[in-house]
Amino acid sequence: MPLHLAFNDLDALRERCETATVRTAKQDPAYEEGSVVPSGLWQPLTEADGLSLAVRSGTSAAMLVEIVRPPAPSKGDLEHLARPLGDDEAQYLGQALSKPHSVTTTENYQDGRLIGLHLDNWDKLIYKQKPRGRRRLALNLGPGTRYMLVGTLDAQAVCRAVHPEDYTHRYPSTDDYRKHVAAGQPVRVHRIRLAPGEGYIAPTEYLLHDGSTEGQDHPSAAAFWLGRWAAGTLPSLV
Template identity: 65%
Template structure:
C-alpha cells in the first residue's frame, strides 16, 4: 500500500491497523474462507505511517489518497462526474450500509458478506494489475464510514500463491483467501471518513472493503472509476 501523504499527523488521527484472519463455519453472515480484520485494532504508529508513505515516483494508479472533493451542496452524485478531476471518470452507483457492520460488501447471489476483496472491473492480467482505474468513493452520510485496505498488493499475493504460473493469471480475491488460510500475515489499515470525505484507491490492486463498525448511523457511499493523477483532488492528509 502506498498512501499519498502531506501531513502525517492528520493521517495518524484517523487511522488504525490490525492483522486479518479467515472466517470459519461459525460466522454464517460471511462466506466461508472470507478474509476479515481480526478486530484487534491499534492506533497507527508514526513508523507505520512513514512506511506507508508513497515516494514521489510512485505511479498514480497505485496510490491511496484521502480527499474532500469540492462539490456543490445538493448536487446528485451522478451529475458530479465531469467536475471530479479525471476526464474518463465513470459513475458506478451508490451503496448504503447500516451501522455496526465490520465489512459492508455482500454477494448479491445469497446476501452473505464477502469480506475484504479485490475488484475486477477492468479484468486485468497479472502484468497489468497495477495499471487499472482507481475508485473514488465519497461518503454521503449521514454517518461516518471507514475504508479498510490491505497492505500487500495483488501481484505480490498472486506470485506467492501461484509461483509457477502467476504471469498467466488474473489476481483474484481467492488468492488472498488462500494466502491468509496458509498462515501468512497480511495487515490492514482502517481509515475513518466523515460525511463529505472520501478516498481514491486502487481497489483492483489492494484488498479492501467499507466498514461502519462502532458507528451509530447508517451511511451511503457514491463511487466512480477513473484515472486520477496524484493530487488532483484536495487532500485531507
C-alpha cells in the same frame, strides 16, 4: 507495489488511522466461507508504520491511495460529479447503503452474504497489467461516519506467493488473498475514518479493501466512481 498513501501531516493521518491483522471467517453465516476479515484487534498507527506508507519516487498515481474531500454533489446529480476532475470518461458506479456496526460492508448480491476484504475486477486485468487499473473515487454521503479498510500487501505479491509457477498467466483475485491468509501468511489492514463529505481515491483493483461501519451508531451511504485521475487532483485531508 505495496500500499502507498499520500499525506502531508503524519499526525493527521495517525489521528484517523488504525491497523490490525486479518483472519479467515469460518462458519459465520453472515460471511462467505473463507472470507478475509479484520481480526478486530485495532491498534494506533505507529510513526514508523505511517512513514512506511509515504509516497516513494516513481510511485504511479494508479497505485496511490489519497484521502480527499470530493466536490459537494448537486441534488440528484451524483452521476456527473467526477467528470470535472480530469477524466471525461469517469464511470459512476452507484451508491451503497451500509447499516451500522458492520465490520465489513460489501455483500454478494446473489445471496446477501458479506464477501469480506476483496479486490475489485471491473477492468479484468492479467498479472502484468494489474497496476494499470482505474482507481475508485468514493464519497461518504452520511449520515454516519464510515471507514475505508485497505490492505498493505498488493495483488501481484499475493498472486506470486499463491501461484509461484505460473503467476504471470493469472488474473489476481480475491481468492488469492483467501488462500494466502488461510495458509497462515500475514496480511495487515488499515482502517481510515471518513466523516460525511469525505472520501478516498484508491486502486481497489490492486489492493485488498472494503468499507466498514464498525462501532458506528448510524448508517452510512457511499457513492462510487471509476476513473484515471492524476495524483493531487483533489486536496489531501491528511
